Amino acid sequence: MKKLISVKNVIVSFAVLILLWQLLFSISHFNEALFPSPVKALKALLEMAGDGSLFRHIGTSMYRFAAGYISSIVVAVLLGLILGWFSKVFQYVNPVVQLLRPISPTAWMPFIVLWFGIGDIPAIVIIFIAGFFPVLLSTVAAVGNIDPIYFKVSKNFGIRQPALMWKVIFPAAFPQIANGIHLALGTSWIFLVAGEMVGTQSGLGYLIIDARNNLRTDILLATIVVIGIIGLLLDGLLKVLEKQILKAWGGAEQ
Amino acid sequence: MSFIEVKEASKTFLQKDKLFTAFEDITLNIEKGEFICLLGPSGCGKSTLLNAMAGFDLVTKGSIAIDGQEVKAPSTKYVTIFQNYGLLPWRSVQKNVELGLEQKKIPKEKRAEIAEKYIDLVGLSNFKKVHPRQLFGGMQQRVSIARALAVDPEIVFMDEPFGALDAITRMKLQDDILKISREEKKTIIFVTHDIEEAVYLADRIVILTPNPGKLKCVYEVPLGQHRDRTSGDFLQVRDKIFQLFNMKPDNKIEYII
Numbered sequence: 001m002k003k004l005i006s007v008k009n010v011i012v013s014f015a016v017l018i019l020l021w022q023l024l025f026s027i028s029h030f031n032e033a034l035f036p037s038p039v040k041a042l043k044a045l046l047e048m049a050g051d052g053s054l055f056r057h058i059g060t061s062m063y064r065f066a067a068g069y070i071s072s073i074v075v076a077v078l079l080g081l082i083l084g085w086f087s088k089v090f091q092y093v094n095p096v097v098q099l100l101r102p103i104s105p106t107a108w109m110p111f112i113v114l115w116f117g118i119g120d121i122p123a124i125v126i127i128f129i130a131g132f133f134p135v136l137l138s139t140v141a142a143v144g145n146i147d148p149i150y151f152k153v154s155k156n157f158g159i160r161q162p163a164l165m166w167k168v169i170f171p172a173a174f175p176q177i178a179n180g181i182h183l184a185l186g187t188s189w190i191f192l193v194a195g196e197m198v199g200t201q202s203g204l205g206y207l208i209i210d211a212r213n214n215l216r217t218d219i220l221l222a223t224i225v226v227i228g229i230i231g232l233l234l235d236g237l238l239k240v241l242e243k244q245i246l247k248a249w250g251g252a253e254q
Numbered sequence: 255m256s257f258i259e260v261k262e263a264s265k266t267f268l269q270k271d272k273l274f275t276a277f278e279d280i281t282l283n284i285e286k287g288e289f290i291c292l293l294g295p296s297g298c299g300k301s302t303l304l305n306a307m308a309g310f311d312l313v314t315k316g317s318i319a320i321d322g323q324e325v326k327a328p329s330t331k332y333v334t335i336f337q338n339y340g341l342l343p344w345r346s347v348q349k350n351v352e353l354g355l356e357q358k359k360i361p362k363e364k365r366a367e368i369a370e371k372y373i374d375l376v377g378l379s380n381f382k383k384v385h386p387r388q389l390f391g392g393m394q395q396r397v398s399i400a401r402a403l404a405v406d407p408e409i410v411f412m413d414e415p416f417g418a419l420d421a422i423t424r425m426k427l428q429d430d431i432l433k434i435s436r437e438e439k440k441t442i443i444f445v446t447h448d449i450e451e452a453v454y455l456a457d458r459i460v461i462l463t464p465n466p467g468k469l470k471c472v473y474e475v476p477l478g479q480h481r482d483r484t485s486g487d488f489l490q491v492r493d494k495i496f497q498l499f500n501m502k503p504d505n506k507i508e509y510i511i
Contacts, residue, residue, distance in 0.1 A: 152310060153340040156328045157354035157405065167356075171344040249344035250385030 036218040041225065044218035058230070061192060061203040064120055068127025068195075069188045073181055076132050080139025081165060084173070090140055097133065105129035106194045118199035126195030131184035138180025142173035171249060178242050185238055189231045255322065256283035257441060258307065258409070263316035265302050276302040277467030279316070282460060284443070286408075289435055291456035292445045293495070299467025300445045301413055307443060308334045308411045320409070330354055333402035334411040337418055339394045341386040347373065347397050348382040354405035372400040375434065392423035399431070403438060412444045416451070425483075428454055436479070449495050453488065454481055461498055470498065 018038050024030070025037040032040060048054035083090040105126045112122045146169065154160075154168050170177075196205025204227050211220035260282040267274045277299030284290055292300040305311040307318055309328040318325045320332065328334070333354070341350050351369040360368070373382055376396040386394050395415055402410055412431075416424040432455060435442050446452050452459045453475060461470045475491060482488055 149336060149338060149340045150342065152328075152334070152336070153342075153353075155310070156308070156330070156334055158330050158357045159353075163357070168342065171342070174344070250346075250387050 033215070033217060036221050040218045041221045044216070045222040045225070048219065048222065054226070057203055057207050058226070060120075061196065061205070062230075064123045064196070064203065065127055065188065065192050067120075068124040068192075069131050069185065071124075072128040072131035072184065072188065073135055075128075076135035076184075077139050077177060077181075080136045080177070081143060081169060081173070083136075084140040084143025085161075085165070085169065087144060097136065101133045101137075105191050109195075109198055113199050120200075122199045123192065123195035123203065123205070126191050127188045130191035131188040134184045134187060135177070135180045138183070139173065139177050142176035142180075143169060145176060146172045174249065175246065178246070182235075182238055182242065185234060186231070189227075189234060193227060257286040257288075257321060258282075258284035258443075259317075259319045260284075260303075260307070261317050261319075263303075263306065263313040263318055265299065265306060265311070266314050275466035277462070280467070280469045281316075282469065282472070284441065286441055287439055289432075289442045289455055289457045290444065291452035291459045292443065292462060293447065293449065293452040293459050294462030294467070295447055295464055295499075297464035297467070298462035299464075300447075300462050303462075303467070304334075304411050304413050304443060304445050308332055310334070330358070330405050331407055332409040332411060333405060333407040334413060335395070335398050335402050335415045337414045339386070339391075339398045341394055341397055341401075343386050346383050346385055347378060347389075350386065350397055351401045351404050353401060358405065368404055369400075372404045373397075375403070376400045376430065390423075392419050392427060395419065395427060396430070399434070403434070403440075407440065409441045409443065412442065414445050414447070417446075424451075431455070449492060449499075450483065453477075453492050453495060454483060459495065461495070473498065 022038050025032075036044070045054070083093060108129065109122065109126070112125050116122055116125060150168050150172050154164055159167060192203075193205040193208065196203040197209050200206045204223055207223045208220060211217070211223060260280055263280050264278045265276040267276060280303065292303060294300050302311065306313045307320070307325060309325045309332070312326065342353065345353070348366070348369050351373055352365045355365045355368060370379075370382070373379060376399055378393060378396055378400070381389060381393065386397060389397070399415075415431075416427050419427065428451060431442070434440075444452075444455060456475050459473045459475060461473060462468065463470045473495065477487060477491060
């Protein structure tokens with residue numbers, strides 16, 4: 001029932017937005033070269049879908065996103081678990097992390113292109129950087145917040161590293177790590193477009209640059225909408241996955 | 255030589271640059287198979303003493319030895335049961351009970367078999383596959399009792415294990431732990447602030463007074479194995495303990511010389 005209501009909310013919300021948007025075009029004489037009407041954007045979308053180019057670009061982007069995002073999570077969680085355990089070491093690493101964290105991943109672009117050339121890698125690296133810090137910091141914090149009783153019990157039953165890490169520390173910290181992973185999904189998806197705007201000839205980010213160069217605002221807008229929808233779907237997918245894991249591990253933290 | 259020997263043991267903490275004494279100069283001998291209650295109000299250092307015996311938090315003066323060996327670290331031979339259970343919520347009941355067995359390199363089938371035996375013993379046969387959060391507090395504490403017994407420890411330390419439970423559940427668990435202690439013949443050291451609980455369970459009650467924690471006396475409970483909370487004998491013993499804590503109202507007698 002709750003799900004049905006939320007679906008209703010989504011449909012009404014989008015319908016009103018599109019209706020207002022189309023209405024403004026109908027009553028005024030706005031130049032469609034500056035901003036396309038919904039009908040025009042939809043036509044552009046169908047055109048791209050029709051010749052298959054849209055799906056090719058989505059496929060390329062998804063591959064880069066998956067590579068960057070997943071490798072980012074794996075590295076950040078592993079490093080976070082280790083740094084969380086050696087909290088003394090983290091006290092020295094933390095200042096550097098805090099210095100690097102606020103730098104937009106795109107600022108590294110020139111270096112990335114110098115080191116890795118053009119193609120898939122720069123976009124993957126940008127996505128990797130974008131996802132890395134939120135996951136790293138939430139993992140370190142999660143390890144620090146583990147209830148000391150788990151360590152007492154582990155000590156009593158003779159569970160030592162490395163078994164302690166995967167038997168106790170990781171599952172105990174997981175709910176909070178999952179928050180970081182979720183946060184990183186949004187950031188990484190945002191930086192996918194930025195990463196593909198430089199040094200690539202394919203992908204959704206490239207599509208935007210290409211549309212701009214050809215003054216095709218209708219394609220531009222259609223691509224933006226596609227990026228939004230995929231972001232929404234990925235978020236929903238991750239939510240479902242998270243729920244499944246937490247359920248398998250005995251329910252959410254109270 | 256006694257099984258557990260606490261000799262002139264003291265424990266001091268540094269708390270905000272001030273030295274705080276949890277307990278002082280405690281000497282105590284415990285025999286194998288005894289059910290000992292450490293009884294006292296909060297601040298008497300009873301939990302700290304238990305933690306010192308269990309090897310979590312060592313004494314700063316004196317010594318504690320179990321079976322002739324000085325206590326230096328926790329061991330699977332002596333398992334502690336905590337007030338808030340300490341179950342791993344991501345593991346099922348069965349997997350929680352198997353936790354200590356995994357470290358002992360016991361093969362999988364054997365582990366499951368042992369776990370099953372102790373889950374049955376604490377009466378949770380129908381809840382093997384369930385996760386701890388789905389159980390009531392009393393049932394969760396049963397899981398942690400099963401988990402402790404599964405590694406076949408020589409001593410079970412219990413740190414106010416029933417403190418978070420309602421009165422009726424608590425009495426039920428008291429009965430169960432008594433039964434288990436007799437069947438499994440474990441030495442049990444049980445921390446509580448509940449006088450009735452101590453009288454019901456203990457062979458001997460170690461009475462501690464607070465600030466700093468000191469041993470007042472060790473009281474041997476003159477009751478048999480089958481105790482009845484409502485019997486006259488029981489109430490008499492309970493009265494005696496109240497007296498030891500100076501909690502019985504004095505009869506005002508006027509002396510005439």
